[in-house]
Amino acid sequence: MDVPILLVIAVTLTCGMYMVLERTLLRVVIGLGLMSNGVNLMLLASGGLGAGTAPILHGQRDYGASPVDPLPQALILTAIVIGFGVTALLLTLAYRTYQSVGSDDLGELDGKLTDE
Amino acid sequence: MSNLPVLPVALPMAAGIALIFLRNSPSLSRAVALVANLIVLVLAAQLVETVRIDGVQVLNFGEWPAPFGIVFAVDMLSALMVLVTMVVSSATLLFATVSLDDARERTFFYPLFQFLLVGVNGSFLTGDLFNLFVWFEVLLISSYGLLALGSERYQLQETFKYLVINALSSTLFLIGVALIYSLTGTLNMADIAVKFPQISDKGSAGAVAIVFMLVFGIKGALFPVYQWLPRAYFAPPAVISGLFGGLLTKVGVYALYRVTSLFFVGNVNFVLPVLSFIAGATMLFGVLGALSQFDMKRVLSYHIISQIGYMIMGLAIFTPLALAGGVFYIIHHILVKTALFLVAGAVEATRGTTHLKRLGGIVDTSPVLTGLFFVAGLALAGAPPLSGFVAKFMLMQGGLEQHFYIMVGASVVTGFLTLFSMMKIFRYAFWSPEQVPFSGRGGHATRLVSITILVGLGIVLGLGAGFAMPYATIAAEQLIDPSAYIAAVLGSQAR
Numbered sequence: 266m267d268v269p270i271l272l273v274i275a276v277t278l279t280c281g282m283y284m285v286l287e288r289t290l291l292r293v294v295i296g297l298g299l300m301s302n303g304v305n306l307m308l309l310a311s312g313g314l315g316a317g318t319a320p321i322l323h324g325q326r327d328y329g330a331s332p333v334d335p336l337p338q339a340l341i342l343t344a345i346v347i348g349f350g351v352t353a354l355l356l357t358l359a360y361r362t363y364q365s366v367g368s369d370d371l372g373e374l375d376g377k378l379t380d381e
Numbered sequence: 382m383s384n385l386p387v388l389p390v391a392l393p394m395a396a397g398i399a400l401i402f403l404r405n406s407p408s409l410s411r412a413v414a415l416v417a418n419l420i421v422l423v424l425a426a427q428l429v430e431t432v433r434i435d436g437v438q439v440l441n442f443g444e445w446p447a448p449f450g451i452v453f454a455v456d457m458l459s460a461l462m463v464l465v466t467m468v469v470s471s472a473t474l475l476f477a478t479v480s481l482d483d484a485r486e487r488t489f490f491y492p493l494f495q496f497l498l499v500g501v502n503g504s505f506l507t508g509d510l511f512n513l514f515v516w517f518e519v520l521l522i523s524s525y526g527l528l529a530l531g532s533e534r535y536q537l538q539e540t541f542k543y544l545v546i547n548a549l550s551s552t553l554f555l556i557g558v559a560l561i562y563s564l565t566g567t568l569n570m571a572d573i574a575v576k577f578p579q580i581s582d583k584g585s586a587g588a589v590a591i592v593f594m595l596v597f598g599i600k601g602a603l604f605p606v607y608q609w610l611p612r613a614y615f616a617p618p619a620v621i622s623g624l625f626g627g628l629l630t631k632v633g634v635y636a637l638y639r640v641t642s643l644f645f646v647g648n649v650n651f652v653l654p655v656l657s658f659i660a661g662a663t664m665l666f667g668v669l670g671a672l673s674q675f676d677m678k679r680v681l682s683y684h685i686i687s688q689i690g691y692m693i694m695g696l697a698i699f700t701p702l703a704l705a706g707g708v709f710y711i712i713h714h715i716l717v718k719t720a721l722f723l724v725a726g727a728v729e730a731t732r733g734t735t736h737l738k739r740l741g742g743i744v745d746t747s748p749v750l751t752g753l754f755f756v757a758g759l760a761l762a763g764a765p766p767l768s769g770f771v772a773k774f775m776l777m778q779g780g781l782e783q784h785f786y787i788m789v790g791a792s793v794v795t796g797f798l799t800l801f802s803m804m805k806i807f808r809y810a811f812w813s814p815e816q817v818p819f820s821g822r823g824g825h826a827t828r829l830v831s832i833t834i835l836v837g838l839g840i841v842l843g844l845g846a847g848f849a850m851p852y853a854t855i856a857a858e859q860l861i862d863p864s865a866y867i868a869a870v871l872g873s874q875a876r
Contacts, residue, residue: 285549290541297548304555311563337562340511344555347518351548354525358544361529362537374538 270310277303290359290369297355301348305341312337385431386440386453388424389463389502392417397495407486411478414491418474421498422467429460433855437869439508447871448572454508454870457856458708462505462635465712468838469627469719470498475831476723477620480730485530485618493530497523497624504632508870510561510568513636514554517600521547524629527621528613539616546609550599557592564589571870574643574863583649590649593640594656601633603693604662607686611670614682619729622678623722626685627715634692634711641696642860657697661791664690668798677725677735677806681718684761684802687795688714694776694788703779704857705850710772712853713760713842717768720757720835724750727828728810737806742815751811753832758803760839763796768842771850 277299284296317333363369396417403410432438438455441447455463474494481490500520507513525547529540562568564585565576580586595606602610610630614622645652667687674680692714695707727750728743729735744751760767773796780789842849859866 285545293545297545297552300549300552301555304552304559307556307559308562311559313563336568340558340562343511343515347515347551350522351518351544351551354522355541355544355548358525358529358537358541361532362541365532365534365537374541 267310267314270306270314274303274306274310277306288371290363290371293371294352294355294359298348298352301344301352305344305348308337308341308344383431383438384440385424385428386438386455386506389421389428389467390499390506392421392424393495393498393502397492397499400492400495401489404487404489404492407483410486410491414474414495415471415478417495418467418471418498421502422464422471425460425464425467428455429457429464429852432457432460433852437859437866439869439872448567448569451512452508452569452571452870453506454571454866455506456859456866457852458635458638458860459505461708461712461852461856462631463502465715466498466501466505466628469715469835470494470624472831472834473620473624473627473719473723475834476623476726476828479825479827480620480726481618488530489526490530493523493526494624496520497527497628499523501628501632505635508570510570510573511558512568513570514551514558517554517632517636518551520629520632521551524625527625528617530617530621533616536616539613543609543613546599550596553592553599554596557589557596560585560589560592569870570639570643571863571867574867575871577644578648580648587649587651590645590652593645594637594652594659597633597637597640598659599633601630601637601689602686603659603689604666604686607663607667610686611674611679611682614685615676615678619678619722619726619735622682623719623726626682626722627719630685630689631692631711631715634689637693638696638707638860642699643863643866646699653697653699656693657785657788660690660693660697661788662690663687663693664791664795668795668802671802672798672805675737675809677728677737677740677810678722680737680802680806681721681725684799685718687799688718688761690795691773691776691792694780694785694792697788698776698779698783698785699861700779700783701854701857701861702775702782704860705853706772706775706779708853708856709768709775709842709846709849712849713768713772713839716835716842717757717760717839720832720839721754721761723828723832723835724754724757727825727832730825730828737809740810741813743811747829749829750832753829753836754811755807757832757836757839758807759800760836760843762800762803764800766843768839768846771843771846 281296281300281303284292312334317331320332320335366373400410400413432455440453442451497520500516500523503516504513507516525540525544528543529536564580565573567573599606614626664687667683671680671683691710692707695703725735732740760769763769763773777789
């Protein structure tokens with residue numbers, strides 16, 4: 266189970282990074298979205314993967330054989346919400362930038378660092 | 382257990398929510414924001430005294446015992462950072478009330494300002510690694526809003542770049558969290574500090590160190606990932622740049638202090654040597670960038686980078702003296718750098734530009750502002766008896782004792798070049814005859830008051846170093862020997 270999920274994480278992160286390095290505003294946004302999904306999978310894998318029982322107490326004192334770790338899921342939930350908010354903001358900002366610059370090419374966004 | 386540690390987060394949050402509904406009455410917004418800030422300032426001072434007398438303060442949320450629930454753990458460094466945050470944010474807020482245009486005041490400047498403080502204070506106070514990530518996001522999202530406020534073309538394009546680089550570093554932060562969780566099985570920072578030495582795979586521990594140095598290096602604008610800073614901080618009005626320049630990068634520096642002292646020192650051998658190289662390079666490249674600029678705000682932005690090098694120098698040497706110097710430097714820098722940006726803001730508000738070749742003769746129109754800039758510039762360069770001198774003296778003394786001759790040499794060179802660059806601004810903008818005829822009104826007295834508070838504190842911190850130093854020393858000792866921090870957080874578990 267470990268190797269397949271590692272491959273999925275690696276491919277998602279690589280594709281995301283490739284798109285972040287593109288010159289089009291929208292592709293950068295999509296690339297960041299892909300990367301945050303890849304990291305969410307990584308958080309999922311950090312708790313250990315495998316068949317375990319649900320970590321819920323049903324009246325008895327212990328969880329049974331081997332409960333799965335519930336914490337990574339809580340982390341992922343938080344990370345998804347934050348990622349969602351940031352992506353929404355990023356899309357809005359990309360659209361407003363496109364409107365005011367008149368181009369979606371990042372090369373046009375080169376703020377001059379010297380006299381203007 | 383008292384609720385004091387959570388108040389610097391809870392009160393600005395409440396104020397921020399209330400201010401959303403007050404957006405149509407700027408005068409009421411100003412009053413509410415200022416009063417809220419001053420209350421939290423008093424609470425922060427109380428927190429510092431509590432930590433000095435009673436040691437590390439811990440608050441377990443929902444009474445969950447330490448490694449399971451989320452904790453706020455406040456040692457001297459955290460408390461000092463919160464206090465100085467509230468000091469500069471109060472001064473900046475006072476400045477903003479008379480400097481911002483009506484449109485920006487009405488488009489949620491005050492709520493965003495308060496939410497930024499929520500994020501900054503939360504980052505300083507939390508004792509949980511994932512919680513630190515969440516507070517970083519809170520402060521970053523507020524900072525995106527503040528940077529883009531006004532929606533000028535330059536602001537929008539720079540905010541987009543700033544957002545992308547920060548989203549990328551947040552992604553890396555989560556990768557670091559996932560790595561550390563899979564290695565230690567905990568996210569409580571004190572608990573990680575206990576379990577980190579037990580990691581059998583030293584290579585993975587090193588990878589965690591690299592990820593966190595990169596993440597906080599991007600947030601704190603260290604060499605070689607500082608290029609985002611000068612452009613982003615040039616975009617907004619000087620009030621907002623001043624707040625960012627004083628506070629935001631220092632959150633990254635604080636986090637680097639925290640994770641290095643708790644996790645990496647003694648466990649990952651290459652961290653301190655790499656940091657000492659980064660410190661020297663950050664100083665030199667930052668100050669060389671500043672020399673090449675001819676705009677006040679850009680020069681000051683590059684100086685932020687070079688001075689972050691000094692803070693990392695204290696961390697890289699890692700002796701009580703150098704760390705106390707580093708903590709002292711952070712506090713000095715937040716006060717003085719914000720003051721300098723506010724001077725640039727006052728110049729921008731009266732003259733309409735901060736470009737050095739289009740300024741001049743400010744000494745005639747506003748002599749007080751000139752004096753304030755002169756003192757703040759000297760403090761930044763490290764002239765005695767001002768605050769920068771004390772901090773740099775401790776850092777260099779600490780460096781020489783540990784034979785870091787190259788880094789101390791770099792810091793001396795950087796100090797001279799900083800002085801040169803401050804004198805360049807002084808000569809062109811203040812001292813020289815007017816290069817472009819100017820016939821506007823003078824500055825606003827309230828602006829001078831807020832700058833005077835910050836510069837005055839810089840002088841007090843230099844002359845009264847004997848009074849301020851014990852606090853920095855306590856912070857440094859707690860960083861070198863985190864056992865008190867760990868015991869305070871995990872103590873309830875042992876009972």
